[in-house]
Amino acid sequence: MERPTIKSPTELEYMREAGLVVAAIHQALIDATKPGVTTAQLDQVVANVVADAGAKPNFLHYQGFPATVCISVNDEVVHGIPGKRAIQLGDIVSYDCGAYVVRAGKKWHGDAAVTVVVGDTHIPDAQFVQGIRPEGEVGGVSPVTLSRRRTLSSVTRGSMWAGIAAAAKAKRTNDVAAAIEDFVEAEGAAIQADQGWSPEIIEGYTGHGIGTHLHEDPTVYNYRTRGRSGKLVAGMAICIEPMVIAGDSTSAVLDDEWTVVTVEGTDAAHWEHTVAIGKHGISVLTASDAGAAGLAPFGITPIRSFI
Ligand code: MG
Numbered sequence: 598m599e600r601p602t603i604k605s606p607t608e609l610e611y612m613r614e615a616g617l618v619v620a621a622i623h624q625a626l627i628d629a630t631k632p633g634v635t636t637a638q639l640d641q642v643v644a645n646v647v648a649d650a651g652a653k654p655n656f657l658h659y660q661g662f663p664a665t666v667c668i669s670v671n672d673e674v675v676h677g678i679p680g681k682r683a684i685q686l687g688d689i690v691s692y693d694c695g696a697y698v699v700r701a702g703k704k705w706h707g708d709a710a711v712t713v714v715v716g717d718t719h720i721p722d723a724q725f726v727q728g729i730r731p732e733g734e735v736g737g738v739s740p741v742t743l744s745r746r747r748t749l750s751s752v753t754r755g756s757m758w759a760g761i762a763a764a765a766k767a768k769r770t771n772d773v774a775a776a777i778e779d780f781v782e783a784e785g786a787a788i789q790a791d792q793g794w795s796p797e798i799i800e801g802y803t804g805h806g807i808g809t810h811l812h813e814d815p816t817v818y819n820y821r822t823r824g825r826s827g828k829l830v831a832g833m834a835i836c837i838e839p840m841v842i843a844g845d846s847t848s849a850v851l852d853d854e855w856t857v858v859t860v861e862g863t864d865a866a867h868w869e870h871t872v873a874i875g876k877h878g879i880s881v882l883t884a885s886d887a888g889a890a891g892l893a894p895f896g897i898t899p900i901r902s903f904i
């Protein structure tokens with residue numbers, strides 16, 4: 598990975614421009630998620646939003662990745678390649694994508710991921726923090742499967758916000774990692790008692806620094822690590838992106854050399870935001886409200902602008 602870049606307030610605002618393009622992509626994907634739509638059609642949705650915004654996709658051709666967005670369905674964890682697959686009612690689908698803008702002669706990146714259960718109405722952050730969750734029947738999907746997928750996405754999303762909130766005070770990446778791990782573990786105990794399965798953080802996949810490159814140091818783990826914790830200082834931006842599996846946390850890569858799947862065939866979820874650390878607070882660059890709704894339960898008011 599590239600060394601971490603320390604951004605000026607103006608540069609963090611360039612990154613917010615990229616981040617808001619990513620927020621617009623996610624909204625377009627949520628709106629376009631319907632049974633029968635192919636993942637290739639969804640990839641085109643992303644390409645169109647990026648082009649309309651005057652930005653550039655940063656996943657396309659990244660280390661040879663052949664599409665604009667990673668679309669991972671059910672037991673696919675991350676890095677799924679769009680193609681002919683048609684989305685089905687009740688599928689759990691994660692979208693991971695990014696965009697960059699060129700300002701002052703450099704590329705400034707944004708990167709975020711969202712998970713949806715097809716057929717559910719998307720719950721915005723403001724309602725999510727009030728405890729509102731999707732419910733009801735979806736197609737012919739069994740209530741048990743549906744409940745597991747909704748809970749999995751909810752826990753993953755919650756752990757992301759716990760990690761983001763921790764970044765407001767964190768001195769090192771391990772503080773963020775610990776918050777994510779503790780959230781999943783606490784929720785997991787309740788889910789095990791209630792539903793008989795446990796959410797597990799996938800090993801070997803992490804968040805990262807971001808700036809003039811899509812992936813920079815430091816590595817941001819989703820679980821505590823010994824001796825591998827990077828410093829967090831003002832001017833840094835990091836992607837916080839827990840990936841959580843319903844059950845056994847081992848994964849494998851398919852023959853396409855990209856798609857990561859769970860070995861046991863259990864479902865997976867992935868949520869991610871790009872978070873900027875300023876002198877006087879944090880800001881969620883890929884959230885249209887800078888993270889205000891998601892951070893409200895933690896008593897944190899994000900910075901709306903660094904300049
Ligand atoms: Mg991402």
Ligand code: MG
Nearest residue numbers: 708836838869
């Ligand atoms: Mg990322």
